[in-house]
Amino acid sequence: MSQQNNTLPMNRRDFLKMGATALSLLAALEVGGASLMFMQPRRLDGVFGGVVTAGPADSFPPGSVTHFPDGRFYLIRAADGGFLAVYQRCTHLGCTVNWEADQNRFFCPCHASAFDMLGSVANPPAPRALDLFPVSITDGSVVVNTADIQTRDEFTPAQLAYA
């Protein structure tokens, strides 16, 4: 018996020990993974996060900024008539930016980032321009998809949507 044991890579006791350890590790991983999956909640959908109809394109004069608090965005109509929907969330650390018409800028009260009318950074610490939501104009009305947050470094004319 003992001679036979020596030729085997391990004896029965060690084999069982190793098996038990491996199985316990596997069980721990499974329980841990299952717990994590349990805790991972479903996304809760509110007003924000769906497709928002902003209104007829004609109701927004060129050079205007309109706030849609429930959709969490500002609808911008550039001087040339192009539309841009920017997420109101500051790209620095997430506060809501305010549109200051007299200064022609978006301003964040949290750490004083400023953005120009088209959302490009005018004053750091914000690292990039305000995020965009895709805009489409169907049958003369402006539709904003708030489910699709698009990041950008700065404003480019290609981002504008036209009627």
Add this chain to the structure above:
Amino acid sequence: MTNWKKRLFYSPADDRSRMRAVANNLILHLHPTKVPAPALKWTYTWGLGGISALLALLQILTGVLLMFRYDASVERAYTSIQTIETQVLFGSLVRGLHHWSANLLIVTAFLHLIRVFLTGGFKKGRATNWLIGIGLLLLVMTFNFTGYLLPWDQLAFWAITVGTSLLSYLPAAGTAVANFLLAGPEVGQGALRNFYAIHVAVLPALLIIMMSYHFWKVRKDGGISQPNPPARSRVTRLTTIPHLVQIEFTAAVVLLTSLVVWAMLVPAPLEALANPNHPPNPAKAAWYFMGLQELLLHMHPLAAMMLPGAALTAIAAIPLWDKREEDIGVYFRSQKGGITAVTAAILAIALIPILVIVDELWLDLPALMPALPILIANGLIPLLLSLGGLAAIYFLFRVIGRANRGEATVGLFTFLIVSLIMLTNVGVFFRGANMALVMPF
């Protein structure tokens, strides 16, 4: 009588020893039966560890009470706090105690860490407990961070919005952790529920485990650190009961009484209901995070997190660096260490306001280096400059001050602590609307 009956029903003859038998059981779990007389001098520890433990206990008691009245839902959280404040008998007092003792706990745990560092309390096999202690301080801060959201007022909403956004700048797991905590595109019901579960279940469990281990380890390491006794002298040892217990009891009663009076006079604040569309202006963090908030005004978020992260890592690693056992138990290591500390404190008090003002008014790194990405111009460069400055301070003490390793470390540590206090003060008192620098009066 059988053995267990004897144990259960055994009672000493007179009242005095009966009471003592009860007290001994509990107290002597925490303390040895005898302690060295110098360890009782309250100007050595200032009782900071014990006070922190008492406050933690108070948090658990008041926290469990609050749980009976609090609703972790976006619709009802705020009103449930209002109800606690106005309708529930002693509600305002219980909430006030929970709030103020949470704030005080940050202060006492922080001061405790400073005391342990300054007396070299991490030496002679106490490195593990040094790490546990740092973990406990972080735990207390996490408690505060998660508890902060629960009242669902403006402060809560915006502090957590900023805090979780900060997380997503961390490379690798940052975004995943932030998404997990938030459970949605912005701070909402998912976040509130997660924070509540973490605050009232996960963290208390961790707290109890870590605190128990911390106390057990103090005894295991041979009691609190003490100066090496002069050769061939014997330190007198006094019995824990009554000598130590009397001091602790007095301190506890004074502390609890002051807290209750304070909580009665100053109710815990509650701002307007959270409004995701309008951050208050200025939108400030809780005071204990305003040092970090101040850094955020000056550099890229990643750099603003890496700087304190690097400092904390260095502080955690101090037992590997300062190993000299001769000076254990001596405040500032030596007289020269004391001078280094004072110099460092003065340096920080002078330098930090100057740096803040220069950066605020004149220095605009990204504008100086328009070719570089913001992450480098406003992140890497200020980070390296700051770390370089800290290294320079250390070597100044070593070379010009001729301080030894431990004494120079005391200098650097003091500089870090005083800088943090200065930055916090700038954030609390000198930041007004739009986070501009203002005078506080």
